[in-house]
Amino acid sequence: xxxxxxxxxxxxxxxxxxxxxxxxxxxxxxxxxxxxxxxxxxxxxxxxxxxxxxxxxxxxxxxxxxxxxxxxxxxxxxxxxxxxxxxxxxxxxxxxxxxxxxxxxxxxxxxxxxxxxxxxxxxxxxxxxxxxxxxxxxxxxxxxxxxxxxxxxxxxxxxxxxxxxxxxxxxxxxxxxxxxxxxxxxxxxxxxxxxxxxxxxxxxxxxxxxxxxxxxxxxxxxxxxxxxxxxxxxxxxxxxxxxxxxxxxxxxxxxxxxxxxxxxxxxxxxxxxxxxxxxxxxxxxxxxxxxxxxxxxxxxxxxxxxxxxxxxxxxxxxxxxxxxxxxxxxxxxxxxxxxxxxxxxxxxxxxxxxxxxxxxxxxxxxxxxxxxxxxxxxxxxxxxxxxxxxxxxxxxxxxxxxxxxxxxxxxxxxxxxxxxxxxxxxxxxxxxxxxxxxxxxxxxxxxxxxxxxxxxxxxxxxxxxxxxxxx
Numbered sequence: 001x002x003x004x005x006x007x008x009x010x011x012x013x014x015x016x017x018x019x020x021x022x023x024x025x026x027x028x029x030x031x032x033x034x035x036x037x038x039x040x041x042x043x044x045x046x047x048x049x050x051x052x053x054x055x056x057x058x059x060x061x062x063x064x065x066x067x068x069x070x071x072x073x074x075x076x077x078x079x080x081x082x083x084x085x086x087x088x089x090x091x092x093x094x095x096x097x098x099x100x101x102x103x104x105x106x107x108x109x110x111x112x113x114x115x116x117x118x119x120x121x122x123x124x125x126x127x128x129x130x131x132x133x134x135x136x137x138x139x140x141x142x143x144x145x146x147x148x149x150x151x152x153x154x155x156x157x158x159x160x161x162x163x164x165x166x167x168x169x170x171x172x173x174x175x176x177x178x179x180x181x182x183x184x185x186x187x188x189x190x191x192x193x194x195x196x197x198x199x200x201x202x203x204x205x206x207x208x209x210x211x212x213x214x215x216x217x218x219x220x221x222x223x224x225x226x227x228x229x230x231x232x233x234x235x236x237x238x239x240x241x242x243x244x245x246x247x248x249x250x251x252x253x254x255x256x257x258x259x260x261x262x263x264x265x266x267x268x269x270x271x272x273x274x275x276x277x278x279x280x281x282x283x284x285x286x287x288x289x290x291x292x293x294x295x296x297x298x299x300x301x302x303x304x305x306x307x308x309x310x311x312x313x314x315x316x317x318x319x320x321x322x323x324x325x326x327x328x329x330x331x332x333x334x335x336x337x338x339x340x341x342x343x344x345x346x347x348x349x350x351x352x353x354x355x356x357x358x359x360x361x362x363x364x365x366x367x368x369x370x371x372x373x374x375x376x377x378x379x380x381x382x383x384x385x386x387x388x389x390x391x392x393x394x395x396x397x398x399x400x401x402x403x404x405x406x407x408x409x410x411x412x413x414x415x416x417x418x419x420x421x422x423x424x425x426x427x428x429x430x431x432x433x434x435x436x437x438x439x440x441x442x443x444x445x446x447x448x449x450x451x452x453x454x455x456x457x458x459x460x461x462x463x464x465x466x467x468x469x470x471x
Contacts, residue, residue, distance in 0.1 A: 006374060013367045014387050020356055021399075028402045030240035035300055035406055056182050058086035060259070061165040062155030064148045066094045068169030071307060073107055078172040080135055084179055088137045090155045091169075095145025100169075108132045110140050115158065121267035123154040148252070149268035149275040156259065156267060164262060167304060168253045172202070174303040181256055181302035192295045193258040194283060196250035197302030198234045201227045203310055222315065224426050225434050226308045232403045238298035245295050246349035248284070249326075252276035254304035261286070261294075272332070274325020281333050288342045316441045323445025324453070327358055331449075361442035368436065400427035 061079055065072055072091075079089050093101045104110065110130035117126065124146035132138035143154050152166055163185070167173065177197055185192045203223050234251075241247045252275065262268075265282040268275045280296060287294045309315035330337075330353060337354065339346040401424055 006370070009366065009370055013363060013370060016363050017367070020360070023352075023356060024236070024399055027236050027240035028399065028406075030243055031236045031406055032402075034239055034243055035235070056085055056179065056186055057163050058088075058161040059084070059163045059165050059178060059182070059256070060155075060159030060161040061087055061089045061167065062152055062159065063089070063091045063167055063169055064094055064151035064155070065091055065096060065100055065169035066145070066148070066151070067096045067098045067100060069096075069098045069100045069103055071170040071172075072100055073103060075167070075169060075172055076104065076108065076138070078175075079167075080138070081175060082173060082178050083175045084182075086161070087165075087178070088139065088160060089135075090139045090141060090158055092141045092143065092151040092155045094143060094147065094151040101140075101142060104140055105130065108138055108140075109134050110138070115139070117157050119157050120263045121153040121157055123150050123157060126154060129158065147270055149270040149272075152275070153267040153270070156262060159259060162259050164257045164259045166252060166255050166257070168306060170307045171253050172305045173254065174305070177254070177302040177304060181299050184297070184299065185256065188295070190258075191293060192297055193261045193287075194250060194280065194296040195256045196238065196247075196298045197254040197256075197304050198298075198300055199230055199251050199253050200303055200305050201230055201308045202305035203307055220310065221426055222312065223308060223310060224423055225430060226315075228400055228403070228423050228427050228430075230308075231407050232400060234298065235300060235406045236399075236403050239300055241349070241352075242296070242298040244344065244348075245297075246344055246352070247296050247298055248280055248329075248345075248349055248353055249277045250280050250296065250298065251304075253306050254302070257283075272325065272328050273321050274329050277325055278329045278332070281329050281336075284345045285333065285336065285342070288345065312437070316437075316444075319438060319441040320445040320448065323358075323361070323442040324449050326353070327446060327449040330354060330358055361439045361446070364435070364439050365443060368439070400424065400430075 063075065063079070068075075076089065076091065079087070091104060093104075110132050112128050113131045115129040115131075117129075124144040127142045127144070130140040130142070132140075139158065141154055141158060143151065146154075155166075156164055163182070165178065181195050181197050185195055201223060238247055238249070255276065257279070261283060262279065265279065265286050267279075269278045269282075272278050283294075283296060309318055330350070333350070336342045336346045337350045342350075404420060404423060
């Protein structure tokens with residue numbers, strides 16, 4: 001009986017991993033052809049008319065800030081330096097307990113102003129609105145603490161423009177990021193109602209007044225492995241899913257939404273951890289219920305640099321919360337799963353997120369447990385062990401190499417050749433140290449979800465390097 005159970009378990013795990021790898025391989029091919037088509041000379045020619053005629057829609061950039069003293073000034077400077085015709089910047093201080101507000105008010109010479117706010121989405125009380133005397137398109141909201149979602153809703157209420165760009169307080173946009181992300185939106189004549197850009201890790205880069213100086217090689221394996229994760233996620237997973245309008249996650253670090261659609265779905269949900277995914281799923285639901293042809297996409301060109309966790313304890317909290325957010329949103333919208341009413345979202349996208357993303361850590365844990373179990377019972381099923389090991393190595397090695405090759409199709413001016421080589425090497429070791437940790441953290445997320453824990457917690461920020469001490 002034990003032999004039968006172990007063989008059956010090994011077979012189930014192997015089949016699951018094979019399906020996942022085939023799925024990733026298909027995504028890799030889709031992303032390759034998409035990037036090949038939409039990068040280089042052809043893309044530049046396609047976007048040129050929009051640059052000349054300046055038909056880009058005006059954007060309100062909303063930045064929720066809670067204890068972001070370490071990086072908030074560089075973030076604001078990067079927004080002020082964007083190559084875009086018409087923007088307003090709204091910094092929302094969500095009851096910070098550090099000197100975030102004092103720094104911003106002093107640096108940009110902000111003064112109190114009376115601003116009529118039409119409250120279309122509920123939010124915590126706004127104490128005061130400030131406006132810069134130097135940059136008149138820069139606003140600052142002082143409000144009671146209500147969490148990131150509540151801060152975003154307050155900023156949306158103040159916003160004057162038809163499109164909302166939400167970025168994190170520690171994020172820095174590339175100068176052309178808004179132009180790149182708004183080009184397909186403007187060209188779609190209202191068909192695209194939301195879009196996400198590519199997020200890059202930039203912990204060890206030198207930043208001066210929102211501009212990057214002297215790129216350097218990442219020195220810490222923990223940072224390198226996150227760089228690999230971001231490349232795999234944004235240049236393969238999200239790009240391929242968005243080609244079929246199946247994307248359910250747009251990173252809150254950098255996203256664009258049509259303001260009225262966000263208002264129509266009630267804004268960001270304040271009772272959930274994964275507010276960014278939840279908003280996208282709500283938009284997909286409304287699109288299907290209204291029976292309109294609208295799209296939500298991911299674009300490889302627009303780049304946003306963000307600070308990744310540089311300690312295991314902080315990374316653990318982040319990944320645990322990410323998985324909680326994923327599960328919470330999937331559970332809230334479980335009625336859409338395999339429901340023909342919601343088209344490909346219900347029949348393809350949601351099953352993928354459940355089967356691959358949500359349940360992935362459970363199956364992978366069973367794989368590790370299986371190897372230990374066979375030794376415990378004195379039976380080593382070498383065929384299954386070799387197969388599982390091969391699957392993990394294929395995922396960690398070949399999939400990563402493919403992602404890095406795709407990365408070469410995009411503008412990639414912040415990582416050296418030496419750094420790229422180190423990423424390939426470290427990806428081969430991922431299965432031995434990082435992947436088991438990530439499995440455990442995501443399992444914690446499942447446990448916390450079952451407990452009903454919705455606390456987000458705090459992220460420690462070190463700020464970007466300002467000395468450029470290259471290796």
